[in-house]
Amino acid sequence: MVNIGKGAIDKSSAAYEQAPLVYRRDGANLYRGDFLETSKDWPAPTVIIADGPYGVAGYPGDPVSHKGLADWYLPHIARWSERALPETTLWFWNTEIGWATVHPVLARRGWEYRSCHVWDKGMGHIAGNANSKTLRRFPVVTEVCVQYVRRVTICSGGQEMGLKQWVRHEWERSGLTFSEANLACGVKNAATRKYLTKCHLWYFPPPEAFELLAQYANRYGHPEGKPYFSLNGVFPATAEAWAKMRAKFHCGVGITNVWREPPVRGEERIKDAYKSVHMNQKPLRLLELAIKASSDPGDVIWEPFGGLCSAAIAALNTGRKCYSAEILEDYYRAARDRLADYDAA
Numbered sequence: 276m277v278n279i280g281k282g283a284i285d286k287s288s289a290a291y292e293q294a295p296l297v298y299r300r301d302g303a304n305l306y307r308g309d310f311l312e313t314s315k316d317w318p319a320p321t322v323i324i325a326d327g328p329y330g331v332a333g334y335p336g337d338p339v340s341h342k343g344l345a346d347w348y349l350p351h352i353a354r355w356s357e358r359a360l361p362e363t364t365l366w367f368w369n370t371e372i373g374w375a376t377v378h379p380v381l382a383r384r385g386w387e388y389r390s391c392h393v394w395d396k397g398m399g400h401i402a403g404n405a406n407s408k409t410l411r412r413f414p415v416v417t418e419v420c421v422q423y424v425r426r427v428t429i430c431s432g433g434q435e436m437g438l439k440q441w442v443r444h445e446w447e448r449s450g451l452t453f454s455e456a457n458l459a460c461g462v463k464n465a466a467t468r469k470y471l472t473k474c475h476l477w478y479f480p481p482p483e484a485f486e487l488l489a490q491y492a493n494r495y496g497h498p499e500g501k502p503y504f505s506l507n508g509v510f511p512a513t514a515e516a517w518a519k520m521r522a523k524f525h526c527g528v529g530i531t532n533v534w535r536e537p538p539v540r541g542e543e544r545i546k547d548a549y550k551s552v553h554m555n556q557k558p559l560r561l562l563e564l565a566i567k568a569s570s571d572p573g574d575v576i577w578e579p580f581g582g583l584c585s586a587a588i589a590a591l592n593t594g595r596k597c598y599s600a601e602i603l604e605d606y607y608r609a610a611r612d613r614l615a616d617y618d619a620a
């Protein structure tokens with residue numbers, strides 16, 4: 276018998292053996308088992324919400340220290356990297372030291388740091404629980420949720436280059452003057468100043484401006500170098516294809532990198548009688564914030580470490596598809612029941 280807070284589950288029963296490996300509902304797909312085993316056929320993600328081990332012994336299986344986290348995450352990060360698209364955003368949840376420990380692995384595997392969001396749970400998180408006479412540090416009421424995007428490169432003439440270098444390289448290859456780029460885009464000097472600069476002031480050309488550059492170069496550039504601005508070597512990339520070359524981001528008004536939100540309470544907290552089923556249940560408001568900022572309705576969200584599958588619920592609420600895995604049978608069952616009973620917003 277195993278008990279995670281809900282009534283004990285009899286693992287020797289026939290019904291237990293027959294529990295299906297996948298539960299599906301309205302675009303949410305919850306897999307029973309290890310993410311590395313279950314995710315092989317998942318469609319590529321626009322968003323990955325990774326809320327896995329913290330190294331604080333927070334749930335059965337969570338290591339007791341952050342020290343081994345880099346090695347633990349390595350195969351998982353390898354899988355995210357293999358399957359990610361240029362438009363994929365990763366939201367990596369952890370403690371501050373847990374994230375610091377894993378960051379070098381993420382960076383080595385092509386994940387580019389964008390921003391660190393601090394979940395401030397407020398004083399309510401420690402109320403009545405912190406003895407200042409014995410503590411040797413201030414009470415911790417935060418976790419971090421760190422946003423990463425892919426480091427995108429394109430191969431041209433056998434040379435691998437970043438997007439900034441590639442846009443300039445393609446224009447130079449066409450033999451056109453830089454000022455003609457302004458003409459192509461119908462702007463005074465924005466194309467040369469923003470899209471063709473080599474410096475840190477470079478802007479990703481908006482898709483419509485990119486298409487104008489590509490059309491102009493393919494029309495007036497050296498005939499022998501065509502196609503210019505091609506991602507497949509056959510025809511120039513469209514505005515739509517170019518838009519997919521970077522992570523999506525919709526910046527909501529009034530949102531900063533400090534997320535003030537109490538720990539999950541009330542109706543949202545999944546409980547068995549009076550006891551929380553999972554100590555790490557994340558607030559839907561924060562997951563919806565991340566999902567809405569980095570994807571559009573219909574996009575695919577991955578939740579490699581499901582727990583109670585709060586990301587799957589947030590995906591249901593926001594019209595996205597979600598693929599989740601939970602390795603512990605009892606949490607899997609609790610998450611499946613949560614999904615089955617949930618009235619989507």
Ligand SMILES: C[S@@+](CC[C@H](N)C(=O)[O-])C[C@H]1O[C@@H](n2cnc3c(N)ncnc32)[C@H](O)[C@@H]1O
Binds near residue numbers: 310311326335580
């Ligand atoms: C921090 S909790 C996730 C909590 C979740 N975000 C929520 O709101 O309920 C991490 C979960 O990942 C699960 N887990 C750990 N390793 C896993 C793996 N390799 N594959 C699938 N699930 C895993 C753990 O059993 C645990 O329930």
